[in-house]
Amino acid sequence: MVKSPEKVEDDHAREAGKVLASRQRAERRASFEFRALSTLPAALFVVILIVLLVRAWPILQQKSLVGLLLGDVWRPSEGQFGFLPFIAGSLWVTVLAMIFAAPVSILCAIFLSEYARPTTKALIKPLIDILAAIPSVVYGLWGVLVIVPWVQQSVGPALGRWFPFLPLFNSSNPTGYSILSGALVLAVMVVPFIIAISYEVMRTVPRGYHEASLAVGATRWQTVRYVVFPRVAGGLIAGVVLGTSRAFGETMAVLMVVGNNPIIPHSIFDAAYPLTALIANNYGEMMSIPLYDSALLASALLLMLIVLLFNVFAALALRRATAREQA
Amino acid sequence: MENHIQIRNLKVRIGSTEIIKNADINIPDGQVTAILGPSGCGKTTLLRSMNRFLDLTENSRVEGEVFLDGQNIYAPGVDVTEIRRRIGLLAQRPYSLPMSIYENVAYGLRIHRVNQSKNLKPIIRHYLELAGLWDEVKSRLSDPASALSIGQQQRLCLARGLALEPEVILADEPTSALDPISAQHIEGKLQELKEKYTIVLVTHTLRQARRLADHVVFMYLGEVVEQGPAREVFDNPQMERTKAYLQGSIG
Numbered sequence: 001m002v003k004s005p006e007k008v009e010d011d012h013a014r015e016a017g018k019v020l021a022s023r024q025r026a027e028r029r030a031s032f033e034f035r036a037l038s039t040l041p042a043a044l045f046v047v048i049l050i051v052l053l054v055r056a057w058p059i060l061q062q063k064s065l066v067g068l069l070l071g072d073v074w075r076p077s078e079g080q081f082g083f084l085p086f087i088a089g090s091l092w093v094t095v096l097a098m099i100f101a102a103p104v105s106i107l108c109a110i111f112l113s114e115y116a117r118p119t120t121k122a123l124i125k126p127l128i129d130i131l132a133a134i135p136s137v138v139y140g141l142w143g144v145l146v147i148v149p150w151v152q153q154s155v156g157p158a159l160g161r162w163f164p165f166l167p168l169f170n171s172s173n174p175t176g177y178s179i180l181s182g183a184l185v186l187a188v189m190v191v192p193f194i195i196a197i198s199y200e201v202m203r204t205v206p207r208g209y210h211e212a213s214l215a216v217g218a219t220r221w222q223t224v225r226y227v228v229f230p231r232v233a234g235g236l237i238a239g240v241v242l243g244t245s246r247a248f249g250e251t252m253a254v255l256m257v258v259g260n261n262p263i264i265p266h267s268i269f270d271a272a273y274p275l276t277a278l279i280a281n282n283y284g285e286m287m288s289i290p291l292y293d294s295a296l297l298a299s300a301l302l303l304m305l306i307v308l309l310f311n312v313f314a315a316l317a318l319r320r321a322t323a324r325e326q327a
Numbered sequence: 328m329e330n331h332i333q334i335r336n337l338k339v340r341i342g343s344t345e346i347i348k349n350a351d352i353n354i355p356d357g358q359v360t361a362i363l364g365p366s367g368c369g370k371t372t373l374l375r376s377m378n379r380f381l382d383l384t385e386n387s388r389v390e391g392e393v394f395l396d397g398q399n400i401y402a403p404g405v406d407v408t409e410i411r412r413r414i415g416l417l418a419q420r421p422y423s424l425p426m427s428i429y430e431n432v433a434y435g436l437r438i439h440r441v442n443q444s445k446n447l448k449p450i451i452r453h454y455l456e457l458a459g460l461w462d463e464v465k466s467r468l469s470d471p472a473s474a475l476s477i478g479q480q481q482r483l484c485l486a487r488g489l490a491l492e493p494e495v496i497l498a499d500e501p502t503s504a505l506d507p508i509s510a511q512h513i514e515g516k517l518q519e520l521k522e523k524y525t526i527v528l529v530t531h532t533l534r535q536a537r538r539l540a541d542h543v544v545f546m547y548l549g550e551v552v553e554q555g556p557a558r559e560v561f562d563n564p565q566m567e568r569t570k571a572y573l574q575g576s577i578g
Contacts, residue, residue, distance in 0.1 A: 118385050207383075212422035212484065215378065216435035216491055217412035226434070230425045 478509025
């Protein structure tokens with residue numbers, strides 16, 4: 001028997017109604033699941049923060065915050081927990097690394113995005129990206145085998161000879177395990193990272209701006225200098241800040257070459273003891289010393305807050321840059 | 328009547344696609360030459376061959392010669408920045424540079440280090456007047472150019488190009504992104520400017536070409552089908568494809 005046209009349409013509409021209900025159910029469930037999954041990492045961050053705070057609490061109660069941050073003596077067995085040598089160590093290594101890495105990275109990103117031919121780009125870009133994938137312990141080994149001897153035998157004596165009057169280049173540490181070695185290794189590690197960000201930021205500038213500048217006879221450099229640069233400055237700063245935050249948090253490669261001596265450094269050839277190395281080297285040992293465990297977790301909290309600060313700053317710089325791009 | 332630009336045996340390939348097949352074109356001095364044709368026929372590519380902008384396109388290959396006042400701009404040793412100073416470009420969408428209105432007009436002068444010591448203010452004013460923008464911006468020259476409307480930005484781009492006193496103005500559908508009033512404004516300006524400059528206009532609006540053009544080049548699928556004085560081509564087209572296009576059955 002053949003169904004009447006009305007019957008066909010009725011059946012069809014009823015079927016569509018059923019399907020609609022099930023589609024809406026699936027949509028609600030998916031929406032809930034995705035929301036839950038996305039909340040998880042954010043919640044994890046808060047949990048880590050709380051754990052650190054709770055475990056660091058004993059020392060924060062017994063010692064003054066100023067005393068901890070500005071104390072320059074680290075003798076846990078005598079109850080002296082001054083973080084200043086470690087904070088100074090982290091800052092010295094990170095700042096020096098960024099002095100090396102930032103200009104190189106930005107110039108390299110400019111070359112890749114504005115000058116390089118497609119074939120050159122296709123060759124160089126993946127190589128740089130691979131640099132970022134090398135495990136940090138391998139960088140550390142390379143630092144121990146190559147950079148430390150080089151600093152010890154060549155760079156150190158040469159700079160000491162040429163600039164005997166500069167305390168920055170003089171040191172009583174003849175080993176080569178120094179801030180300079182740490183900074184050089186770190187610089188090589190963050191360069192691919194900053195290049196990747198800067199390159200992507202520069203590629204967001206529409207071709208029309210380049211063409212507007214080139215059309216009046218500007219050279220490529222003039223175009224980069226006057227047209228591209230002002231548009232991407234915020235993004236480049238964000239890239240450098242993210243690189244800094246990365247360098248600040250890097251542990252393995254640095255602790256292998258930096259000497260790990262808890263003193264406040266005065267020269268790039270002095271040994272230093274960054275916060276990350278402090279935690280990695282000592283956590284789990286000598287835990288019977290009172291407050292030692294709590295002190296290490298307080299330093300971890302400090303490290304986390306500093307890195308968080310960098311990231312917030314970078315996010316703000318990036319947001320300002322992109323907001324202007326859209327305007 | 329002299330030819331300001333002569334194109335001989337021009338072939339352009341981008342990747343493996345032949346965009347322009349053996350074009351021979353004369354652009355007469357001091358006239359508006361309209362390049363017409365349906366989308367994708369190579370109009371813009373042809374225009375970009377005249378200020379060496381194809382250099383910017385990856386995988387592009389240019390053969391043949393483009394003479395500007397008798398000088399082949401594709402000859403080795405030619406300075407492209409000088410070519411582009413002499414041949415201005417008004418793009419489809421206005422891109423004001425990330426600086427003030429004033430600096431946008433001064434940009435070309437600064438780039439070429441022209442009149443660096445002199446006070447640029449009267450010069451800037453002159454070109455803003457020429458582009459018909461002065462009255463709207465005279466009280467806010469130091470505002471960022473991005474604050475202007477899109478139609479104003481297109482006139483600013485015109486002023487930026489004119490400030491270098493080019494001989495030729497290339498205009499690539501300069502009104503297609505604009506509202507009707509702004510479009511009329513730009514069209515009026517081009518009308519005035521042809522007294523002094525050679526203008527090459529790419530357009531897909533036939534009526535615009537009829538209003539502005541003295542000379543017409545009709546392209547179809549990468550080939551130059553017909554070229555000549557506007558009146559002749561419009562009133563008495565010789566080729567079938569030109570007729571079909573003018574009647575609206577292709578394009």
